[in-house]
Amino acid sequence: MIQNKYKILLVEDESNIRNLVATMLEAANYQTILAGTCSEAKSLYTSYLPDLVILDLGLPDMDGMNLLDFIRRDALTPIIVLSARTNEADKIAALDKGANDYVTKPFGAGELLARVRAALRNARFSTSVGRVSDGRFELNGLEIDYDARRVFVKGEEIKLTQTEYNIVALLSENCGKMMTYAAIIKAIWGGVSQEGSVKKLQVNMANIRKKFGDKPGEQNYFVNELGVGYRMNE
Ligand code: CA
Numbered sequence: 001m002i003q004n005k006y007k008i009l010l011v012e013d014e015s016n017i018r019n020l021v022a023t024m025l026e027a028a029n030y031q032t033i034l035a036g037t038c039s040e041a042k043s044l045y046t047s048y049l050p051d052l053v054i055l056d057l058g059l060p061d062m063d064g065m066n067l068l069d070f071i072r073r074d075a076l077t078p079i080i081v082l083s084a085r086t087n088e089a090d091k092i093a094a095l096d097k098g099a100n101d102y103v104t105k106p107f108g109a110g111e112l113l114a115r116v117r118a119a120l121r122n123a124r125f126s127t128s129v130g131r132v133s134d135g136r137f138e139l140n141g142l143e144i145d146y147d148a149r150r151v152f153v154k155g156e157e158i159k160l161t162q163t164e165y166n167i168v169a170l171l172s173e174n175c176g177k178m179m180t181y182a183a184i185i186k187a188i189w190g191g192v193s194q195e196g197s198v199k200k201l202q203v204n205m206a207n208i209r210k211k212f213g214d215k216p217g218e219q220n221y222f223v224n225e226l227g228v229g230y231r232m233n234e
Helices: 015-027 038-048 065-072 088-096 109-124 162-173 181-189 195-212
Strands: 007-011 031-035 052-056 079-084 101-105 136-139 142-145 150-153 156-158 222-225 229-232
Touching: 007 015, 007 038, 015 031, 015 109, 031 038, 038 052, 038 065, 052 065, 052 109, 065 079, 065 088, 079 088, 079 109, 088 101, 088 181, 101 109, 136 162, 142 162, 162 181, 162 195, 162 229, 181 195, 181 229, 195 222
Parallel strands: 007 031, 007 052, 052 079, 079 101
Antiparallel strands: 136 142, 142 150, 150 156, 222 229
């Protein structure tokens, strides 16, 4: 049997959730390495160098954020955070510290596996899933010419303002990754985000989505996680 499966380190202290997720992953042909504490996860991470880490933040010995820092000191291994719905601030902090994505408990196998696939793909093609060689990005009918700063959907040019273009380019460069409001604001306007800057971002995003013809409840290019940020769909 050829052993070329992706290795996933699953860090979760609740054994019922851990077993459930491990079963989901193994059924999808991933190899799992299981840890129940942060310190156990650190040593398993170092010995196995997994391709991806699924990390519960609430661990008995230390905050899961410790493992995030530990990994991000020298590796870009994709990290998906598992978090409870009530911990919005934790999710945002984890994304800003370099987590690739998060899944909110309770979640279904389909959702988790989609995030795992996206994070692995994203890591494989570095930060630019749809980017093709000559400064262009192509994905499901969306085309961006980074040199000319022009955007097309199914061959039709979308006329964007400078700011709108900058946001679209940023999200495309991080395609599949959830970008927090703070991270987008910092990249587009610089500095720290304030109440007004989130509003400014939301207004720009609303205009972008209108120009792209995004409709609520449909498969669109942009996804908004309320209170967290935006992601460009793969
Ligand atoms: Ca926990």
